[in-house]
Amino acid sequence: MTPFVQGRTYRRRDLHGQFGGQAQGGISTPAGHPFLLLFTGESGNRYGYSDGWTPNGVFEYTGEGQRGDMGFVRGNLAILEHGQAGRDLHLFEQTDRGNVRYVGQMVCTGYDQRTGPDVDGKIRKVTSLSCYPYRLLQRPGRRCQLTFLLLECRDCGPKVWAN
Numbered sequence: 823m824t825p826f827v828q829g830r831t832y833r834r835r836d837l838h839g840q841f842g843g844q845a846q847g848g849i850s851t852p853a854g855h856p857f858l859l860l861f862t863g864e865s866g867n868r869y870g871y872s873d874g875w876t877p878n879g880v881f882e883y884t885g886e887g888q889r890g891d892m893g894f895v896r897g898n899l900a901i902l903e904h905g906q907a908g909r910d911l912h913l914f915e916q917t918d919r920g921n922v923r924y925v926g927q928m929v930c931t932g933y934d935q936r937t938g939p940d941v942d943g944k945i946r947k948v949t950s951l952s953c954y955p956y957r958l959l960q961r962p963g964r965r966c967q968l969t970f971l972l973l974e975c976r977d978c979g980p981k982v983w984a985n
Contacts, residue, residue: 828918828926831855849898851896858954860914862913863916879954881925889940892984904930911956912928927955928956
C-alpha cells in the first residue's frame with residue numbers, strides 16, 4: 823500500500839523529513855523504505871534533462887548526471903533494478919517552488935540511450951528510463967507482478983524486458 827495519495831500536492835521538504843533520501847536532484851533513494859522517489863519538472867531542462875509522456879502512455883525519465891555520459895550507477899541503477907530489489911517507484915511532478923504533486927506509482931520497463939547536451943553544452947550519452955503507470959498493469963481483484971513486457975518498435979523490432 824502506497825503512503826501517497828494520487829493527485830495530492832506535498833512539500834518536498836516534508837517528504838524528505840518523513841522518509842529521508844536525497845533532498846536535491848531527481849532521484850531519491852530513502853534508506854529503510856521499500857520505495858524510490860522520482861521528481862520531475864521543467865527546471866530540469868536547464869540541466870539537460872527532458873522528461874515526458876509518450877503517446878503510448880510511457881513516462882520517459884532522464885537519468886541522473888549533469889556532466890559526461892550517464893551510466894548505470896547510483897540512482898539510475900536503483901530505478902532500473904527497483905523490481906528485483908523489491909522497491910516501488912513513485913513519481914512526483916514539481917508544481918511550484920518546493921511543492922510536488924504525486925503522479926503515481928510506476929514500473930521501470932527498460933531504457934533507451936541517445937546523445938544530448940550536458941549542463942555545459944557538451945554532447946554526451948543520455949539515458950532515458952521508460953516508466954509505465956503501475957495502475958494500468960493491475961487487474962481488478964488481483965495483485966499482479968510484472969515479469970516480462972514485450973515492446974514492439976517499428977525501427978528496432980520486438981524487445982522483451984524482464985523485471
